[in-house]
Amino acid sequence: MSEAPGRRQAVRISDVARAAGVSKTLVSYALNDRPGVKESTRAHIVETAQAMGWTPSMRARALSASRAYAIGLVFQTSPEALASDQYFTSLMAGLQSVLSTSQYSLVTEVVDSAEAEAVAYRRLALDGRVDGMVIADLRADDPRFGLVREAGLAYVSLGRPPEQAGMPVLVYDETQAIADVVAHLAERGHTRIAHVAGPQVNDAAKVRREQYQKHLRRHGLPDSAWVASDYTAGGGREATTRLLEGDPQPTAIVYANDLMAIAGMSVIHSRGLRVPEDISIVGWDDITVSQYLHPALSTVTQHPFDDGRLAAQLLLEAIDGKEFADPVWTPNPRFVPRASTGRVGTGQAGAGPASAGA
Structure with missing residues (x-):
């Protein structure tokens, strides 16, 4: 359906985030002049927003402070395999050990295909159910990084992503x-x-x-x-x-x-x-x-429990607008x-x- 004559569709923070290649949280912080954003990144976001015709509104400012107070973790596996895998149960325990002392909760989903995984990511983002995602068990040409960029979500990656985007990355050497x-x-x-x-x-x-x-x-x-x-x-x-x-x-x-x-x-x-x-x-x-x-x-x-703890801590910082230029090294397997x-x-x-x- 075409727009009514004389009306212009409002540019949303998620639109700016997608165009700038950053999270919605980072856009919100930059456009509302909040601390924790590098000046070069703030300038890039402001320039992108202005080029798209973004204008602030009182409602947008109010919504910019709203959060789901939850992070997401989607597993592409069977429930049976997940239940028997102590690595992932320990990782979730580590995440929860940090989240339980904050206002945040952990939202998990188990899916059986890449298609269902993409649907889960988009649903969590569009429904406003999470403020960030934990991405683990990386795959070749991993589509999840495109999904989080598209959704404008913060994320923490357990392993090196295809490109560094100012989000926390945990790495170790086997x-x-x-x-x-x-x-x-x-x-x-x-x-x-x-x-x-x-x-x-x-x-x-x-x-x-x-x-x-x-x-x-x-x-x-x-x-x-x-x-x-x-x-x-x-x-x-x-x-x-x-x-x-x-x-x-x-x-x-x-x-x-x-x-x-x-x-x-x-x-x-x-x-x-x-x-x-x-x-x-x-x-x-x-x-x-x-x-x-x-x-x-x-x-x-x-050290999956320790990795989970650190991942949760860093993701909460990313949701608050902190940028990460370098990977964070964790203890190597032994x-x-x-x-x-x-x-x-x-x-x-x-x-x-x-x-x-x-």
């Missing part, structure tokens, strides 16, 4: 942990080291697989047999079965998370094989139960050797007494 895993197994005589990787549409999973292959080559070892899986126990069981049916059979398997590693250990035991006497096992995440298994699971420890890794052909555990319960 390189040393992966190098330590490969060195630990190579020093114990393993030459057939297989890998149960995460989904290869996931940036971190793809990079981790490439890192494993690179460090194997540094030790003069062949590229590993590998299977992409989905981080679930069922996926770990299926991937382990495939690897055990290969020829030659691996002497060690490294997994993309502890849940798949634990499921893989059950498959190994069901075939009359022993861990670590016949096959060594390494997980990733260091979930609570890992150190209490028999044998205790060698794994890589991460390899923890335990009893599930041993020397080839001897069954000798690869960890000392002190590390078995570390």
Whole structure:
């Protein structure tokens, strides 16, 4: 429908935010001359708004101070997979530990496709249900950054986004942990080291697989047999079965998370094989139960609860208009050797007494 003669459609703060490539909160702060905005950014926003014909109104000024007092987190996975993934439950607990002491709440949704994810993002923004989003588990050509820009929302990214937009970004480096895993197994005589990787549409999973292959080559070892899986126990069981049916059979398997590693250990035991006497096992995440298994699971420890706390703190600052020029580094993952890794052909555990319960 065309506009009535003589009437001009009002330019909204969300329109300016989209055109300027920033959040609605940042536009509000800049146009209302509030602190916390770099002068160069304020000038860019004001220039964009003026070019679009934006004019302030009393109603707009009143609405600029209104908030949903909520942040959003949308998972593209199944509810069953989410329920069994301690990484994400710990991340949410960390987020909630900060939000519970503020006026903010956490709004979560679980969707099963990229299309449903886009709908969820737009609904949360258009309904005014959230002031910002947490973006985790980054993917190649991740569409979510375009969605938050389109919606004019603040966000915090757990991993490097396609471009820096003044929003907080949490990063860490897995390189040393992966190098330590490969060195630990190579020093114990393993030459057939297989890998149960995460989904290869996931940036971190793809990079981790490439890192494993690179460090194997540094030790003069062949590229590993590998299977992409989905981080679930069922996926770990299926991937382990495939690897055990290969020829030659691996002497060690490294997994993309502890849940798949634990499921893989059950498959190994069901075939009359022993861990670590016949096959060594390494997980990733260091979930609570890992150190209490028999044998205790060698794994890589991460800090999802602490990451969640920091992500919430930084996102609240971004919602208040603070800009972030540089990534925020968090503690790097660290390899923890335990009893599930041993020397080839001897069954000798690869960890000392002190590390078995570390």
